[in-house]
Amino acid sequence: MTDLTSRLPDPATVLPGIMSLAAAMADVTENGTIPPATVHLVQLRAGQLVGSTYHTVRQTGLLRDLGEKEDRITAVSSWRDAPWFTGAERVALELVEAVLSPDPAVSDDLFAAAQEHYDDRALWTLTLVIAQMCYFVPVALIARPIPGEPFGRNYRTAAGA
Numbered sequence: 001m002t003d004l005t006s007r008l009p010d011p012a013t014v015l016p017g018i019m020s021l022a023a024a025m026a027d028v029t030e031n032g033t034i035p036p037a038t039v040h041l042v043q044l045r046a047g048q049l050v051g052s053t054y055h056t057v058r059q060t061g062l063l064r065d066l067g068e069k070e071d072r073i074t075a076v077s078s079w080r081d082a083p084w085f086t087g088a089e090r091v092a093l094e095l096v097e098a099v100l101s102p103d104p105a106v107s108d109d110l111f112a113a114a115q116e117h118y119d120d121r122a123l124w125t126l127t128l129v130i131a132q133m134c135y136f137v138p139v140a141l142i143a144r145p146i147p148g149e150p151f152g153r154n155y156r157t158a159a160g161a
Contacts, residue, residue: 008143010155029129033122037066038089039129042096044076046133047140049100054140054154055133057147088117096130 011018029039040062047055063073075082079093091114098106114123139145145154 004146006143006145006155008155011139011143025128025132025135029125029132031121031125033125034092034118034129037063037068038092038126040066040068041072041076041085041089042092042126042129043133044073045079045093045096046100046130046137048077049097050137050141052137052140054145054147055137061148091117092126092129095126096133099130099134 030036040059044056044059044063047059060073069084072082072084075084076093079085079090085093091110094110095106095114098104098110114126118126143155147154
C-alpha cells in the first residue's frame with residue numbers, strides 16, 4: 001500500500017479550522033447517549049452504502065478496537081437477517097439506510113420504531129451520527145485518503161506531491 005496516495009493534501013494544511021469542526025462533531029456524537037458500537041455500526045453501514053473503502057476500513061478498525069466480534073462486523077452488510085443485532089441497533093441501521101437511499105425518506109413508522117429505543121437526546125445524537133458521515137463521505141470520495149492509514153498520514157503532504 002505504500003504506493004497509494006490521496007488526491008488532495010490533508011485538509012488541515014489548507015483549511016486550519018476544519019479540525020475544530022471535526023472535533024465538535026465528535027463531541028456531539030460521542031456524548032454517551034448511544035453506545036459507541038452502535039455509532040460505528042451505523043457509520044460502517046453508511047460507508048458500505050456509499051462505497052467508501054476509506055470509511056469501511058476505518059469503521060471496521062474502530063469496531064475491532066471496541067472488541068466487537070467479527071460476526072457482527074461482517075454481518076452489517078446483511079444486518080436484516082443477521083441474529084447479532086439488538087432492536088436499537090436494527091432501528092439505527094434502518095435509519096441510516098433510509099437517509100442514504102436513492103430516494104431518502106424516514107417514514108412515520110420508522111420514526112415511531114426509533115422512539116421505542118431512543119429518547120429525544122439519543123435520537124438527535126443518532127441523527128448527527130448519520131450527519132457526521134454525510135459530512136465526511138465527500139471527503140473520502142473526492143480526496144480519497146489512504147484507507148487504514150492514521151490521520152495526517154492518509155493524505156499527501158504537499159500540493160502536487
